[in-house]
Amino acid sequence: MSVRIQTAAFDPGEETNAFLATNAGAGAAVTFTGLVRSQPGDPITALVLECYPDLAINQVKAIIEGAIARFGLIKATVIHRYGALRPGEPIVQIMALAPHREAAFKGAEYLMDYLKTDAPFWKKEETPTGSRWVDAKSADDDAKARWD
Amino acid sequence: MKVLYFAWLRERLNKGEETVSPPAEVRTVSDLIDWLAANDEAADLAFANRKLIKAAVNARIVTHDAPVAANDTVALFPPMTGG
Numbered sequence: 001m002s003v004r005i006q007t008a009a010f011d012p013g014e015e016t017n018a019f020l021a022t023n024a025g026a027g028a029a030v031t032f033t034g035l036v037r038s039q040p041g042d043p044i045t046a047l048v049l050e051c052y053p054d055l056a057i058n059q060v061k062a063i064i065e066g067a068i069a070r071f072g073l074i075k076a077t078v079i080h081r082y083g084a085l086r087p088g089e090p091i092v093q094i095m096a097l098a099p100h101r102e103a104a105f106k107g108a109e110y111l112m113d114y115l116k117t118d119a120p121f122w123k124k125e126e127t128p129t130g131s132r133w134v135d136a137k138s139a140d141d142d143a144k145a146r147w148d
Numbered sequence: 149m150k151v152l153y154f155a156w157l158r159e160r161l162n163k164g165e166e167t168v169s170p171p172a173e174v175r176t177v178s179d180l181i182d183w184l185a186a187n188d189e190a191a192d193l194a195f196a197n198r199k200l201i202k203a204a205v206n207a208r209i210v211t212h213d214a215p216v217a218a219n220d221t222v223a224l225f226p227p228m229t230g231g
Contacts, residue, residue: 034231050155050222054207069149080230092231112231119230120204120223122155133156136227 001068001074003060005053006089007083012090012114019077019095026074028104031095032112038087044125049091051082052120065113071107073098078111082121117141149220151184154225157201160194169218177203180214182221200226 004010012033020029036047062077070123074097092115096107116137123134152165174183181201185192195201203210204223216222 031189050150050158052154052207052225055204055209056221059209060208115231117228117230119207119227120154120228121230122226123229124155133226134229136229140231 001061001064002078003057003064004062004077004079005051005056005110006079006081009081010079010090010093015079015093016095022075023097024074025099026097027099028101029095029097030101030104030108031058031093032108034092034112035091036039036085036087036089036091044085044087044127046086047091047124048084048124048126048131049082050122050124051080053082055120056080056114059119060115063111066114067096067107067110069105069108071096071098071112073103073107076107076111078115080119080121081117113140113143113147117144149180149216150221151180152221152223152225153226154223156226157194157224161188161190175215176212177205177210177214177222180216181212181224196222202227 014034016031038044058079065067067073067076077095079093094108098106117140125132125134149168151168153161158164169228170180170183182196185195202225204222205214205216
């Protein structure tokens with residue numbers, strides 16, 4: 001397991017290659033990269049993520065342990081940035097390695113669903129007309145609840 | 149006791165952390181929120197909807213009925229929007 005909570009940018013391709021390089025017994029890897037989205041009709045100039053790092057490390061470790069135990073993952077990694085990010089920049093990358101594809105896909109989905117609601121980050125969108133906090137979405141609670 | 153605030157709670161209270169010395173009858177997170185609200189108008193407004201206030205004690209997520217003690221670090225924050 002690897003948890004990285006950081007302000008520094010990361011290269012999704014390099015991270016993926018490094019993750020795949022240690023693949024004893026693995027037949028499948030699923031990686032997901034979350035990006036800062038700015039839509040043409042509602043552009044943002046930056047996404048500022050606030051974080052409580054001590055709690056984030058504890059929470060993300062517990063989420064990964066849950067995914068490994070539930071889906072029999074060989075290993076899993078979560079990289080999550082905070083600070084001010086520009087549109088298009090990677091925010092988060094999750095990587096799940098498993099013997100077979102079903103466990104890798106499900107493990108990756110589980111990790112993302114739990115990160116949305118249980119990882120202590122708070123997003124603020126900066127726009128040309130001001131800034132606004134992103135509200136927690138009930139759809140994210142629903143997505144997590146399907147694993148109950 | 150150290151109290152940390154995040155996101156719009158931090159903004160509305162105009163502080164990211166403070167050290168407080170609540171009286172002995174403040175035994176739980178819920179008691180602490182009540183006590184903070186009773187002593188500060190901005191806190192009273194910010195904590196108005198208790199369902200929107202999540203908590204951690206010593207970097208572990210807890211519910212509002214969890215105990216708090218003098219040496220604890222208590223964090224109060226809105227629902228998380230990670231990922």
